[in-house]
Amino acid sequence: MALSYKARRRWSLVILLIGLPLYIVVAVTVVSLLDRPSILVELAVYVGLGILWALPFKFIFKGVGREDPEAGKNDGAGR
Secondary structure (H helix, E strand, C coil): CCCCHHHHHHHHHHHHHHHHHHHHHHHHHHHHHCCCCCHHHHHHHHHHHHHHCCHHHHHHHCCCCCCCCCHHHHCCCCC
């Protein structure tokens, strides 16, 4: 079941405004549980977790920044 453009925009806002701050708290907690590792290990963990959070949501964020593809079909402008 594919999500519509509007649904993907709504879900992307929910993910960015609610999910991402929660994930940041989890990432900081994970690093603090490592008992303050060296700066390179800490950087690697943050970079890894920073990339890892976006992978499951790639299909939601794809194309959200563009204009609505359905809008051109409905308005009859003939673009």
